[in-house]
Amino acid sequence: MHLNKVSLEARHISLSYGSTEVLRDVNLRIEPGEFFALLGPSGSGKSTLLRLIAGFNQHQRGELLVDGQDITGTPPHARNVGMVFQNYALWPHMTVWDNVAFGLVERRETKEAIRRKVGAVLELVGLADYAQRRPGQLSGGQQQRVALARTVVIEPKLLLLDEPLSNLDKQLRVQMREELKNLQRKLGLTTIFVTHDQEEAMTTADRMAVLDKGILQQVGAATGLYDFPVNRFVAGFVGTANLLEGEVVSVGGETLVFSVQGLGQLTLPRPAEPPAVGAAALAFRPHQVSIRVRDEQVDASRLWLSGRVESAEFLGEFSRYRVRVGEVALVTDQPHYAGLAMFAPGAEVRLGIEPTQVRFLDQ
CATH class of the missing domain: 3.40.50.300 (P-loop containing nucleotide triphosphate hydrolases)
Incomplete structure (x- = not known):
């Protein structure tokens, strides 16, 4: 048939x-x-x-x-x-x-x-x-x-x-x-x-x-x-996303400056198709954000932000953390392995955002 x-x-x-x-x-x-x-x-x-x-x-x-x-x-x-x-x-x-x-x-x-x-x-x-x-x-x-x-x-x-x-x-x-x-x-x-x-x-x-x-x-x-x-x-509807509201302040040859409400200015590598200067949102997925102890040596290619764990959920294959950075709450998903201790609420941590995975949304 x-x-x-x-x-x-x-x-x-x-x-x-x-x-x-x-x-x-x-x-x-x-x-x-x-x-x-x-x-x-x-x-x-x-x-x-x-x-x-x-x-x-x-x-x-x-x-x-x-x-x-x-x-x-x-x-x-x-x-x-x-x-x-x-x-x-x-x-x-x-x-x-x-x-x-x-x-x-x-x-x-x-x-x-x-x-x-x-x-x-x-x-x-x-x-x-x-x-x-x-x-x-x-x-x-x-x-x-x-x-x-x-x-x-x-x-x-x-x-x-x-x-x-x-x-x-x-x-x-x-x-x-x-x-x-x-x-x-x-x-x-x-x-x-x-x-x-x-x-x-x-x-x-x-x-x-x-x-x-x-x-x-x-x-x-x-x-x-x-x-x-x-x-x-x-x-936000197809998958889970972190959205940072703010504005693109300047776009240079190599870098881009994005000012986030309640967080301050972030300097990111300039994407191949840079957004226009003005109001925008920055979007990235929870699994693209790594979480580390505050004083650990970190991979310099990521953008690191200091924060405090607000909540921790164990979901089997991964653990989901809500982390307060400035006035903003970000979500990060970490793969779980047996024997891996979870971060407790209140823990001082750093979040590493992978710049190549960041998307600028203007609407």
Whole structure:
């Protein structure tokens, strides 16, 4: 079973409910066969955009193109889009086989075609032996696979997943992420999924779009968004970031001076593409900051700041410290090894920031 790959393009899409703007001038292109995530907090507009692609709600401005054809006025049932909802919505009184066959029966396919297609898709999701069970006799992960099989069997042009893994426990979520990705690769089906879970988006999607307040903030691969966020929101939402507010005071040939509110002036190596003089924020990740005893010999290539540990959390593979430097609190994550003593709250320490990992954000 290998399905057609289609592209999807949103051009200048805006949608309001009354005076509330839910989507504002969204421009986005999803490539054929891509596994694409819409990531954002509650109320960011990601589910609205997904439902709009399915045809359940209508934009007031802009165009929605599938393989170059505008489908704006096409009703949901004529779009040939498959959608898996958060709660799976399986029929409890029907067997797994009948649940999966439902869409094909509705389409009046022949008995032989139904037998062949349902058999193939149950094989694909690893549920061939469960065909005669009812949904209530299955685990959450198996129900999820039935919902996927039921959606994929009608051979949709697009597969839409709304928070597909949020009902599962953490271990199962990780396993199902792998399964989803493998299934999507086998089918080659253009897939768009909505999630508020950055880890889920980063581990499964080829690319993702980060939305906030109905505005598309940034689109790209996980590493691009993580390493080069375009603004404060993306820096803080994709991963964890330290943000120092302040201003770029001067940019010289070799160095750059950044004045931080509540901390003073920092002198950093001038980046290849230096920021403009003026208000900005400095962003860097907690694991890129090393922590040392105050009087220890240190690596001179880092920028060292003296501070005091405010809190210490042991998280298994690493320990997370909150350190007060001047009037600013910075977070640092240190890998944990057996026998490594933690810094106690109140400890006098130095933090070393790796200058090559620092990003200047002007918005």
